[in-house]
Amino acid sequence: MKYLFSFLLLFLVSFTAKSQTTNGLVTDYKNMPLPGVNVIQKASGKSTTTDFDGKFSIESAVGDFLEFSYIGFETISIKASTGTMKIVMVEKTNNLNEVVVIGYGTKKLGSITGSVAQIKANDIIKTAAQSPIQSIQGRAAGVNIVTNDEPGANPSIRIRGLGTILGGRDPLYIVDGVETGINGLSPNEIATIDILKDASSLAIYGQKGSNGVVIITTKKGKLGRVKVSYDSYYGQKFIQKKVKMADSYRFAYYNNVAAGSSSYYSFDQPYNTDWLEEITDTGEVINNHISISGANENASYYLGATNYKEKGILTGTEYERNNVNSRNEFKLLDNKLKIAQNINLTVANNVTKPTSAFTNAYKQSPIVPVYFDNGRWGVPLRNPATGLIDINGSDRFNNVANPVAQLFYTNNQNKDVTIVGSISAELKLTKELTYTSNFGATYNTYKGFSFTPNDQIYLSQNATSTIDDYVASFGNSEVIYNTLEQKRSNYYEYNWDNYITFKKTFGNHNVNAVLGMSRTTTKNFENLNGVRYNVPVASNYWSLDLSSYNTATAPGSVITNHRDTPVVSLAYFGRFEYDFKGKYLITASVRREGTSSFQEVQKWGVFPAVSAGWVMSEEKFLQNVKFLNYLKIRAGYGEVGNARALNSLNIPIFSAGANYAFGDNQSIFPGSTQPYDVDPNLTWETMGEFDLGIDFKVLNNKLSGTIDLYDRRSKDVILPVTLPPVLSQGNVTVNTGDVTNKGVELSLRWDKKINDNWSYFISGNYSYNKNELVKADNSYFANLIGGGLGNGQWTKQVLVGEALGSFYVYQVTGKNSDGNFTYSSERVVAGSYLPTYTYGLSFGINYKKFDFSVDTYGVGGNKVYNGKKAQRFGGENIEHGYLNSFWSPSTPNGVNPAPYNEVPVASTYFVEDGSYFRINNITLGYTLPNFFEKIDKVRIYATAINPLLFTKYSGYSPEVVGGDNANPLGGAGIELDAYPTNKTFLFGLNVSF
Numbered sequence: 001m002k003y004l005f006s007f008l009l010l011f012l013v014s015f016t017a018k019s020q021t022t023n024g025l026v027t028d029y030k031n032m033p034l035p036g037v038n039v040i041q042k043a044s045g046k047s048t049t050t051d052f053d054g055k056f057s058i059e060s061a062v063g064d065f066l067e068f069s070y071i072g073f074e075t076i077s078i079k080a081s082t083g084t085m086k087i088v089m090v091e092k093t094n095n096l097n098e099v100v101v102i103g104y105g106t107k108k109l110g111s112i113t114g115s116v117a118q119i120k121a122n123d124i125i126k127t128a129a130q131s132p133i134q135s136i137q138g139r140a141a142g143v144n145i146v147t148n149d150e151p152g153a154n155p156s157i158r159i160r161g162l163g164t165i166l167g168g169r170d171p172l173y174i175v176d177g178v179e180t181g182i183n184g185l186s187p188n189e190i191a192t193i194d195i196l197k198d199a200s201s202l203a204i205y206g207q208k209g210s211n212g213v214v215i216i217t218t219k220k221g222k223l224g225r226v227k228v229s230y231d232s233y234y235g236q237k238f239i240q241k242k243v244k245m246a247d248s249y250r251f252a253y254y255n256n257v258a259a260g261s262s263s264y265y266s267f268d269q270p271y272n273t274d275w276l277e278e279i280t281d282t283g284e285v286i287n288n289h290i291s292i293s294g295a296n297e298n299a300s301y302y303l304g305a306t307n308y309k310e311k312g313i314l315t316g317t318e319y320e321r322n323n324v325n326s327r328n329e330f331k332l333l334d335n336k337l338k339i340a341q342n343i344n345l346t347v348a349n350n351v352t353k354p355t356s357a358f359t360n361a362y363k364q365s366p367i368v369p370v371y372f373d374n375g376r377w378g379v380p381l382r383n384p385a386t387g388l389i390d391i392n393g394s395d396r397f398n399n400v401a402n403p404v405a406q407l408f409y410t411n412n413q414n415k416d417v418t419i420v421g422s423i424s425a426e427l428k429l430t431k432e433l434t435y436t437s438n439f440g441a442t443y444n445t446y447k448g449f450s451f452t453p454n455d456q457i458y459l460s461q462n463a464t465s466t467i468d469d470y471v472a473s474f475g476n477s478e479v480i481y482n483t484l485e486q487k488r489s490n491y492y493e494y495n496w497d498n499y500i501t502f503k504k505t506f507g508n509h510n511v512n513a514v515l516g517m518s519r520t521t522t523k524n525f526e527n528l529n530g531v532r533y534n535v536p537v538a539s540n541y542w543s544l545d546l547s548s549y550n551t552a553t554a555p556g557s558v559i560t561n562h563r564d565t566p567v568v569s570l571a572y573f574g575r576f577e578y579d580f581k582g583k584y585l586i587t588a589s590v591r592r593e594g595t596s597s598f599q600e601v602q603k604w605g606v607f608p609a610v611s612a613g614w615v616m617s618e619e620k621f622l623q624n625v626k627f628l629n630y631l632k633i634r635a636g637y638g639e640v641g642n643a644r645a646l647n648s649l650n651i652p653i654f655s656a657g658a659n660y661a662f663g664d665n666q667s668i669f670p671g672s673t674q675p676y677d678v679d680p681n682l683t684w685e686t687m688g689e690f691d692l693g694i695d696f697k698v699l700n701n702k703l704s705g706t707i708d709l710y711d712r713r714s715k716d717v718i719l720p721v722t723l724p725p726v727l728s729q730g731n732v733t734v735n736t737g738d739v740t741n742k743g744v745e746l747s748l749r750w751d752k753k754i755n756d757n758w759s760y761f762i763s764g765n766y767s768y769n770k771n772e773l774v775k776a777d778n779s780y781f782a783n784l785i786g787g788g789l790g791n792g793q794w795t796k797q798v799l800v801g802e803a804l805g806s807f808y809v810y811q812v813t814g815k816n817s818d819g820n821f822t823y824s825s826e827r828v829v830a831g832s833y834l835p836t837y838t839y840g841l842s843f844g845i846n847y848k849k850f851d852f853s854v855d856t857y858g859v860g861g862n863k864v865y866n867g868k869k870a871q872r873f874g875g876e877n878i879e880h881g882y883l884n885s886f887w888s889p890s891t892p893n894g895v896n897p898a899p900y901n902e903v904p905v906a907s908t909y910f911v912e913d914g915s916y917f918r919i920n921n922i923t924l925g926y927t928l929p930n931f932f933e934k935i936d937k938v939r940i941y942a943t944a945i946n947p948l949l950f951t952k953y954s955g956y957s958p959e960v961v962g963g964d965n966a967n968p969l970g971g972a973g974i975e976l977d978a979y980p981t982n983k984t985f986l987f988g989l990n991v992s993f
Contacts, residue, residue: 022060024085026050026068029756031930032937034089035224037070042077052225052294053933096630101194101215103204103589104436104499104514104575111579113587113611113634114201115691115708115745117143119193121219126853127921127945128233128287128986130308130321132187132216133157138840138857138920141745141765142197142708143212148961149237150979151312151319152350154183156966159197159212161741161769162804162834163687163714165784165968166733168644171195171212172205176327176342177422178440179208179495179520182216184346184418186306186323188231188289191219198710199689200636203609206571206591207641208520210687210714218342220327221293221300227936228993230290233943235986237283237313239276240946243956244880248272248367252387254878255397257888258899266387271369271378275361278370279403283313283982295329302327313982314358316407318351336428343421352412356977358956360403362868363876365389370404377405377460380875391463398875405460411539414448434501436516441494451535451542452483478549484535484542489527495520499573512577517570525564569595569643585613585634597643602683611636611691630697630704637691641684642714679734687714702752708745713738717773719798721780736778739804743769760845768837771803786969789871789976793906796969803832805968807863809906819887819898823905830911833960833973836861849929851941855921864914864958867976874901879954914958914973916951919944936992945984956980 026037033054040047041058042065050056060066060080069075073089096110100118109118117140127135129147134155137145146156159171173182194215196202202209221227246254252265259265291304306323327342367389369378374391379402381393422440429435458470471479499516532547571593579585587610594604613634616622622631689712697704717737749763776798787796787807797808811824837860844853869879878899886896897909904910925941951958955975962971962978971977 022080026087040067113613115198117195149982151310172208175216177438180442189325198691199638200609200611203638206593207643209640210642221295226294230991233988237982240981240983269367284311300329321348338426346418348416350414357403364400376463411451418444445490448487450485491525508581514575523564524566529560531558583618599680609638632695634693639688705748738775764841766839806832831863835859849927851925858917860915862914865974867974870910919948939990
């Protein structure tokens with residue numbers, strides 16, 4: 001009995017030990033709970049995951065090994081103990097297993113053989129901006145982003161230079177598998193942005209990838225309990241850099257010298273107006289974002305909503321955007337079928353004002369008041385007898401509008417509703433074979449109106465006139481008191497991708513292959529504009545139907561309707577990837593694509609690519625190099641096309657106005673004509689690129705970096721040629737040019753965890769690019785000029801041997817005896833607005849619950865044309881410092897010419913160094929201690945955006961998009977009617993529970 005009792009007691013103890021439940025909490029080194037950590041009892045194989053609060057429970061005995069694993073953290077094994085276990089997981093310093101998104105699939109960072117840059121959510125939302133692309137400026141080598149702070153506007157992005165001229169210069173944007181735009185996408189909804197830069201990575205996208213591909217992945221639910229996050233910030237915006245203009249005394253002095261009279265303008269003027277102050281206010285920005293997400297083994301869900309409001313620094317400008325984003329995934333048939341749905345709804349309202357008000361504020365004289373004493377708008381009228389500004393003056397001394405009146409009488413409102421959505425199905429046919437079908441679409445509807453009070457604008461420019469004078473100016477014609485224009489448009493685009501993926505591992509060999517097809521329809525666009533005159537003045541009655549001037553032949557009855565011909569592309573593609581032991585890597589792809597943009601003989605093109613990588617650090621001869629942790633050499637070549645610029649260039653059109661005589665009596669009948677011929681052989685612009693790269697990690701993975709050398713050549717670039725009139729009345733676009741972009745990129749990052757309280761990082765990137773039009777071999781190619789200033793002067797020309805968008809102006813050679821500039825007999829190249837190098841530097845430090853970071857950005861080798869200074873007709877204001885350095889008989893060495901009142905020649909005098917270095921972001925944050933069990937994280941922060949700028953450029957901003965999609969032959973790099981860069985100071989809050 002004694003032995004039996006002992007055996008039973010031992011059995012019960014053993015049973016109790018095996019049946020106990022081990023509880024614990026898993027956190028990171030900042031003491032933040034980690035949900036979704038996999039916990040495995042090694043002996044039995046039982047497993048669980050931590051809940052939303054990082055807690056877990058699992059059956060185990062004291063002393064059993066528990067394994068904890070989590071993506072991005074080191075896997076650890078710890079013996080189970082009694083009580084509540086506290087597990088602290090350490091982040092991996094080696095990120096080679098992180099996943100990046102590539103064309104029609106994903107890939108581990110360590111197995112990439114092309115040039116790909118990834119920016120994550122924390123870096124995207126650090127810089128508060130209405131556009132996510134604006135938020136990542138300076139964070140990726142080879143990616144030049146020119147920001148635009150006008151509310152609702154988009155920045156310009158160029159990846160590895162500029163390879164085309166007439167259009168199609170932007171990268172391809174893909175949001176959760178949808179080929180779409182990014183206007184309206186909330187930065188808060190983005191998980192990662194992957195930028196494919198080299199041709200070997202881009203070739204899988206064929207004719208859409210010649211300018212790079214930006215793949216945006218939105219957030220989705222993570223395994224664990226429901227998670228709710230709330231992010232909010234409020235900030236104020238100011239002009240980053242002001243230009244000090246002359247006051248009334250200096251204006252009078254300058255213009256007296258220009259007029260050759262000491263009393264042309266009196267120095268004792270009654271007004272001294274600071275026009276920039278009059279048209280600007282303190283801007284404001286408010287952003288609120290809330291999301292709810294979660295996941296289990298069979299489904300994940302995410303729902304987010306964002307409200308973004310901005311009041312611009314230009315008086316009267318407003319922008320508001322509301323986003324709702326939903327992303328769900330469901331696993332069916334024992335995880336063999338996965339269905340995913342994503343939809344993003346954007347409603348944006350924009351109240352715009354003309355940015356030409358900044359130019360008018362620069363040019364308008366300070367002696368002109370906003371209002372005269374009798375309440376009429378100020379206009380530039382001088383009394384010849386007194387030299388004073390005078391409402392009854394007979395001398396109008398400039399043609400510059402009153403910018404305050406300009407803003408007051410501009411009534412533009414626009415509303416966009418955009419839906420971007422996708423649905424995909426992924427079916428696992430076998431263990432190795434998966435079929436994926438993804439349908440993505442974008443639908444946009446737009447409406448806007450513009451109301452112009454013609455009579456009031458007339459009175460604002462004619463201070464002594466009355467409404468009767470305005471009526472009399474029409475004579476016997478119908479009087480037009482106001483004009484109402486209403487616009488409606490919509491477009492629908494979609495892409496449908498179907499592909500099969502094969503993945504197989506056998507021994508040390510890994511194979512991944514993709515084979516599929518894609519169909520895309522774009523340019524499915526229609527708009528309707530209507531113009532009517534003399535509608536009721538009250539804004540709630542601004543309707544075309546209420547026009548009192550509505551006869552069929554009247555100009556007020558103008559209705560225009562335009563519908564684009566949809567462009568369809570069909571592609572078949574394949575990609576093969578192989579690696580041996582993760583050491584030798586090779587990728588090859590090909591895409592055959594046809595598009596309706598071309599004539600029948602040129603519809604199809606083939607775009608191949610091949611790249612390879614060698615992980616040298618896995619070789620035995622480097623195993624004993626202690627400081628080296630990882631070294632990979634990769635090289636690739638690929639070809640991609642560009643047909644997106646051709647959608648409107650290769651379609652015959654007809655124009656009215658070709659009158660001709662017909663019949664015996666030779667009566668004149670109106671007819672139509674085809675203004676230009678179409679080249680039936682017009683085909684793709686094709687970009688081919690060699691890329692050589694090195695990826696490395698050294699010093700215990702603390703220092704990591706990437707070096708890339710590339711040489712890309714865009715062949716058959718489309719340019720207009722001027723044929724003899726007998727062949728074509730207008731220019732014909734043909735394939736005749738080659739453009740090269742050659743460069744080097746360097747990215748470095750140092751990460752160091754000093755102890756449990758201190759850690760820091762330093763990162764930087766540098767890019768150099770040389771852009772050149774190396775060939776234009778059509779004998780009919782002539783002067784392709786642009787960069788007009790609105791005063792009869794132009795500033796740019798496309799020239800063989802030079803960068804695209806080069807300034808081509810007259811060289812200032814000196815001054816003559818009157819102090820006026822003398823010029824070269826021929827124009828000279830004065831540089832390009834395209835920078836030759838860009839760089840970004842970042843620094844961050846964490847101390848306990850404090851975080852501090854600084855991000856900077858710089859460009860160099862570029863020029864900016866000071867268009868505001870150059871757009872003179874006479875009688876405009878001048879900059880404050882001009883009087884300190886202009887030519888006079890007593891100061892013959894003055895750098896500025898003698899005062900003048902003529903239209904200035906487009907010259908090197910107005911071409912300035914556009915290089916700059918700017919601190920983009922300074923952020924200080926503090927994460928509050930965990931004061932409530934259900935709250936995961938509470939962080940407060942303060943951020944200064946663009947607080948400091950260092951530049952030699954004398955204008956408002958050296959960063960000029962230039963409108964018209966940064967057209968190299970348009971306003972890109974010309975500061976004229978440009979919105980100044982802002983600096984913003986804001987406070988924010990992050991809460992998750």
